[in-house]
Amino acid sequence: MRVGLTGGIASGKSTVSEIFAELGAVIIDGDKLAREVVERGTPGLAQVVEAFGPEILTPDGDLDRPKLGQVVFNDEARRKVLEGIVHPLVFERYAALEASAPTDGVVVHDIPLLAETGRADTFDAVVVVETPVEVQVERMLRDRGWTREDAESRISAQATAEQRRAIATHLIVNDGSLADLRARVEEVWAELTATEPAP
Numbered sequence: 001m002r003v004g005l006t007g008g009i010a011s012g013k014s015t016v017s018e019i020f021a022e023l024g025a026v027i028i029d030g031d032k033l034a035r036e037v038v039e040r041g042t043p044g045l046a047q048v049v050e051a052f053g054p055e056i057l058t059p060d061g062d063l064d065r066p067k068l069g070q071v072v073f074n075d076e077a078r079r080k081v082l083e084g085i086v087h088p089l090v091f092e093r094y095a096a097l098e099a100s101a102p103t104d105g106v107v108v109h110d111i112p113l114l115a116e117t118g119r120a121d122t123f124d125a126v127v128v129v130e131t132p133v134e135v136q137v138e139r140m141l142r143d144r145g146w147t148r149e150d151a152e153s154r155i156s157a158q159a160t161a162e163q164r165r166a167i168a169t170h171l172i173v174n175d176g177s178l179a180d181l182r183a184r185v186e187e188v189w190a191e192l193t194a195t196e197p198a199p
């Protein structure tokens, strides 16, 4: 079974993924793939440098992610250019990983931009994690050291809660404690893995 997992930035996707993994799912992490395809020495990084200039590199030759983030989350046209480079490379990696994933059991694809990229209907189920925007912002200020402006510009580059709900087969509202979240993830897991009733 292929499950798409999505939600806004800092909504709790990685936490939900970890719980699904404990319950027995195989996880494919979209953000991790998006980082791997632009690591130092990759053709992906060469394309990003061609589009954004060598000033987008650190002195060590790595992608300067905070700097590129400042550019693309304040300029939609440039964000589209970056996505045009990174997303096809990520989809290639997904396909390769999926080809080697087990054919039985549950594979959870953690895809931050699933609602934005329009691929939701390729999954057997879509789990959406939803958290109040103010909680997302507070987490970004706390965990990433960003300004409120940085946090809000990242959120405004993303789908709205309504757009995500429209693709959800299972909704996880993450507005309580971690124990509440775990209980809800376990409920969703039970629904995902329930055996079909006999015809």
Ligand SMILES: CC(C)(COP(=O)(O)OP(=O)(O)OC[C@H]1O[C@@H](n2cnc3c(N)ncnc32)[C@H](O)[C@@H]1O)[C@@H](O)C(=O)NCCC(=O)NCCS
Pocket: 008, 009, 010, 030, 031, 034, 065, 066, 068, 069, 072, 079, 082, 083, 086, 087, 090, 111, 112, 113, 154, 157, 158
């Ligand atoms: C601009 C970059 C270098 C900034 O890196 P940074 O380390 O600050 O962020 P990171 O990659 O860890 O992403 C954190 C979160 O930001 C959000 N985000 C990232 N890219 C995008 C985007 N293009 N549109 C909207 N939100 C995004 C997602 O919620 C993601 O989980 C990076 O986000 C990037 O390469 N983005 C383009 C690739 C992409 O779309 N990735 C999303 C998953 S496929």
Ligand SMILES: Nc1ncnc2c1ncn2[C@@H]1O[C@H](COP(=O)(O)OP(=O)(O)OP(=O)(O)O)[C@@H](O)[C@H]1O
Pocket: 007, 008, 009, 010, 011, 012, 013, 014, 015, 016, 031, 112, 139, 143, 174, 175, 176, 177, 178, 179, 181
């Ligand atoms: N219900 C909760 N109660 C308290 N803290 C929570 C809860 N859910 C998530 N968190 C915390 O919020 C932070 C963000 O969660 P997590 O990393 O799972 O989100 P994410 O959607 O994967 O984030 P990102 O988009 O940055 O990858 C983490 O520190 C996590 O421990």
